[in-house]
Amino acid sequence: MPSTVIRHFDYDAAAHRLDVQFVSGKCYSYFDVPEQLVAAMRRAPSKGSFFNRRIRDRYPFTRQ
Secondary structure, three states: OOOOOEEEEEEEOOOOEEEEEEOOOOEEEEEOOOHHHHHHHHHOOOHHHHHHHHOOOOOOEEEO
16 A cells, blocks of 8 residues: 555665655665564555654664
8 A cells, every 4th residue: 555654665684774765755764673674564554654653763864
């Protein structure tokens, strides 16, 4: 199901980095994100809700 908040996300397993592009156009990289968590996000019916509950404000990040 497409997200109304997240346009696209990609995961670099070697770096444990989750790159997220929001529909607003803003892009962020989240660090030290476990691969299992990203796999759960891929399966989640609402990517935005999952992101807000399990990733946002829990992992260090930078804005690109």
